[in-house]
Amino acid sequence: MTNVLFHTEELEKCWIDCTGILKSYFQNIIDYKFDLAGQSTEKLIKFVNDYENLNSIGHPDKFYNDCFIFKEYANLLSSYAQYWSQICSNKYEQSWDTLQDILDSLRNIKKFTLFDKTILFKFLEKQALGLEKLYPYRFFASTEIVVSQIECSICGKNINSNECNHIKGELYRGKMAYGIVKEIKDCLAIALVENPADKRCKMQSLDGKPFKFPCVEYLTKLILTQKINPLYISHAEETIHRIPIKDSKIGRNEICPCGSGKKLKKCCINKEFAQKNHIEIILKKDGILTSNDLISLN
Amino acid sequence: MEKKDNYTLEEIEPSQNCLDFIENSEGVFLSAEKNFRKENEVLKQDTFKFAKWMRQNKPEIKVEIEKCNNIINLRSHEVWIPLIFLGTNVALPLFLNAVYDYLKFVFRGNLSEDSSRVHLKVIYKDKEKYKELDYNGSLEGFEKIKKSTIDSIVK
Numbered sequence: 001m002t003n004v005l006f007h008t009e010e011l012e013k014c015w016i017d018c019t020g021i022l023k024s025y026f027q028n029i030i031d032y033k034f035d036l037a038g039q040s041t042e043k044l045i046k047f048v049n050d051y052e053n054l055n056s057i058g059h060p061d062k063f064y065n066d067c068f069i070f071k072e073y074a075n076l077l078s079s080y081a082q083y084w085s086q087i088c089s090n091k092y093e094q095s096w097d098t099l100q101d102i103l104d105s106l107r108n109i110k111k112f113t114l115f116d117k118t119i120l121f122k123f124l125e126k127q128a129l130g131l132e133k134l135y136p137y138r139f140f141a142s143t144e145i146v147v148s149q150i151e152c153s154i155c156g157k158n159i160n161s162n163e164c165n166h167i168k169g170e171l172y173r174g175k176m177a178y179g180i181v182k183e184i185k186d187c188l189a190i191a192l193v194e195n196p197a198d199k200r201c202k203m204q205s206l207d208g209k210p211f212k213f214p215c216v217e218y219l220t221k222l223i224l225t226q227k228i229n230p231l232y233i234s235h236a237e238e239t240i241h242r243i244p245i246k247d248s249k250i251g252r253n254e255i256c257p258c259g260s261g262k263k264l265k266k267c268c269i270n271k272e273f274a275q276k277n278h279i280e281i282i283l284k285k286d287g288i289l290t291s292n293d294l295i296s297l298n
Numbered sequence: 299m300e301k302k303d304n305y306t307l308e309e310i311e312p313s314q315n316c317l318d319f320i321e322n323s324e325g326v327f328l329s330a331e332k333n334f335r336k337e338n339e340v341l342k343q344d345t346f347k348f349a350k351w352m353r354q355n356k357p358e359i360k361v362e363i364e365k366c367n368n369i370i371n372l373r374s375h376e377v378w379i380p381l382i383f384l385g386t387n388v389a390l391p392l393f394l395n396a397v398y399d400y401l402k403f404v405f406r407g408n409l410s411e412d413s414s415r416v417h418l419k420v421i422y423k424d425k426e427k428y429k430e431l432d433y434n435g436s437l438e439g440f441e442k443i444k445k446s447t448i449d450s451i452v453k
Binding site for chain 2: 111112144148159166168193
């Protein structure tokens with residue numbers, strides 16, 4: 001491996017050729033121009049596609065796998081720009097799905113490279129996992145199905161047979177193998193789980209009312225007023241605030257500070273403290289990431 | 299919510315099918331099981347991925363899969379290894395090490411807060427007794443179980 005992201009010198013060279021596009025992408029994020037940043041990633045994907053097509057003959061598998069990684073990296077940057085653009089347009093439900101795209105790209109890149117050792121990866125991982133906490137989604141739908149025929153996306157043969165050597169989720173000449181379910185025999189259940197394979201299958205609230213996104217709305221305000229830049233946000237932390245009840249001046253008929261919406265006399269009046277869930281957006285202590293942090297592969 | 303690791307190791311009376319394999323065959327047998335929601339037997343979702351990985355990375359261990367057309371797909375972020383019988387030439391420590399390597403392979407793209415939960419049940423012969431190791435828990439917990447099991451056998 002020549003650096004943390006690529007296994008071939010060709011793709012390392014391609015990366016160097018893209019430095020200008022990468023710098024422009026991050027500058028647009030710093031300038032809150034998220035749509036323009038998204039356009040930079042389209043250029044990046046086109047650049048890698050053209051590079052792959054021009055050099056498509058006579059290369060070992062690792063060349064194509066490197067092209068996959070580069071495209072996944074471009075997808076990551078594209079989703080990141082799209083996420084902040086959606087936040088600024090109050091598209092909170094869609095932004096959750098885009099956040100999952102960011103996390104999936106991070107998983108794919110980590111799986112096949114050493115990119116997780118870089119400052120940028122650590123920053124994006126911590127931030128994306130923290131941003132998840134700002135959303136109201138806690139349970140997800142997970143299907144329990146019985147299948148009989150699954151076709152391999154690489155060779156087209158039955159992925160569950162001795163004829164197919166491809167392992168699901170692995171790279172083969174720049175393509176990830178996956179199984180295409182050809183026959184579902186039975187759907188046994190749809191379970192409510194905390195750790196599904198896909199968090200995009202989010203549940204609506206049981207009372208049928210749409211979810212509210214107060215924490216994300218707060219974040220939106222901070223971004224729209226340019227008080228904080230996305231590259232300045234470290235993560236979010238869930239904490240519990242303890243609000244003293246005994247000897248406090250809160251009246252019996254006032255709303256309880258725990259956030260239940262009930263009057264104090266019908267809620268935490270006999271407790272020493274009312275406990276309120278609290279989410280804090282934590283900023284980076286050492287300021288915004290430097291240009292070197294953002295594009296370095298060492 | 300963090301789930302606890304559950305581990306049991308018990309002496310059991312194996313089924314005839316299981317007994318035949320353990321006494322007379324080499325390698326490992328990946329068995330179908332009854333799902334609590336279904337009458338017919340099904341193979342767990344990681345059966346074929348695990349079998350392929352074993353064949354490619356641990357070719358010294360022969361892998362046999364029970365014939366069964368039904369595979370249960372849970373779409374969860376967990377690893378469900380099928381019920382496994384160990385044959386005459388596969389010692390438990392050797393097998394647990396292979397499973398651990400497989401789990402590290404599967405979870406290598408996990409982010410810091412991703413679940414790395416695994417479900418595993420192995421039936422094997424220990425001297426003249428038949429035992430079942432049943433584990434549901436984290437990768438870290440599995441590593442501890444693996445180490446303590448190997449240590450107790452070595453002693």
